[in-house]
Amino acid sequence: MHIPDGFLDMNIAIVYYILTAIVIGICIYKIKKDGIDEKRVPIAGLVAAGIFAAQMLNWPIPGGTSAHFVGGAVAAIILGPFLGCIAMTSVVTIQALVFADGGITTLGTNLFSMAIVDVFVAYYIYKVLSKTNTKIAAFIAGWFGITLGAINTGIATGLSSTFRYSITTTVPIMGIWHGVLGIIEGLITVAIISYIEKKRSDILYSSNKSKTVVRGGKK
Numbered sequence: 434m435h436i437p438d439g440f441l442d443m444n445i446a447i448v449y450y451i452l453t454a455i456v457i458g459i460c461i462y463k464i465k466k467d468g469i470d471e472k473r474v475p476i477a478g479l480v481a482a483g484i485f486a487a488q489m490l491n492w493p494i495p496g497g498t499s500a501h502f503v504g505g506a507v508a509a510i511i512l513g514p515f516l517g518c519i520a521m522t523s524v525v526t527i528q529a530l531v532f533a534d535g536g537i538t539t540l541g542t543n544l545f546s547m548a549i550v551d552v553f554v555a556y557y558i559y560k561v562l563s564k565t566n567t568k569i570a571a572f573i574a575g576w577f578g579i580t581l582g583a584i585n586t587g588i589a590t591g592l593s594s595t596f597r598y599s600i601t602t603t604v605p606i607m608g609i610w611h612g613v614l615g616i617i618e619g620l621i622t623v624a625i626i627s628y629i630e631k632k633r634s635d636i637l638y639s640s641n642k643s644k645t646v647v648r649g650g651k652k
Contacts, residue, residue, distance in 0.1 A: 434503065434546050434586045434607075435528065438536030442593040449589065450541030456549050457522055460515040473516065476636050480511050481520040488524060489534065503582065505551025506559065506575040506622045511629065513638035514556040521548035542589045551582035563639070567630065568623050575622030576615035583611035 441449075484504035504524075508517035525544050528534040535543045555578030562570035587607030591600025598606075629637060 434501070434583055434611075435525075435535030435543055436539040436586060436590060438538050440536070440590055440593065440596050441539050441542060442595055443538065445589055445593055446538050446542060449545050453541040453544045453549060457518065457544075460518045463515045464519070469516065473512070473636075477512055477516055477520050480508055480517075481524050484508060484521070485524045485527065488528065489532070502618060502621060503547050503551055503579045505547055505582065506555035506571065506578045506618070507625050509552045509556035509578070509638075510559050510571065510574065510622075510626055511637055514553050517552045517556065517638075518548050521552055524548075542586070546582040546585045546589075550585050551578040554578045554581050560639075568627060571623045571626040572619035575619035576612075579618045580608060580612050580615045583607040 484507065487502045487504055490501055505517070505521055508520050511517070512520055522544055525535065525547050526540065529537060529540050529543065555574040558577050559567075559570045559574040562573060584604055584607055587604035588600060590596045591598065591603035596603070626637075
């Protein structure tokens, strides 16, 4: 889902940059307003590092795009939607700036797909379904997050005149292929979250959101 430079019309790229900047700004505001437990900072770094490594493994799919593990659901469930979004933003941005995995002009779009759509969709699905079964919730969150993020990528590329394929090709290709690959994403999400529930359930966002937070270095 890392769209390279030259695949998007500039007007579309700019719109996504604006939308992404607004959402990231809201996330930063919420984190500062609500405060953050200082113990969560290294956890966010570890989650980002793990997702960064996993995302570097890409394989091509028909329609001129590629697929890979995204990890938005993992970030959302462990870190929550706002910190999860920031963690995913750092991952996708570093990949673009340092490893050229995704373009600079398309960074706003890539962030919107992987750091916003994937994270927030996954978080709220998990929040609702985890009341019944956390494993099923994690699987569905992982599946829906990556699939809808991929569909957004398909919409952006398909609407661009500079891209070879139209939206009638890109959306089905991205949606169907990532719908299938989303099964793997969902299973990996279940495996990670289940392990954490057994070993360190205290680091999950649902276990921390009601605890005392640190603001300005004071409890």
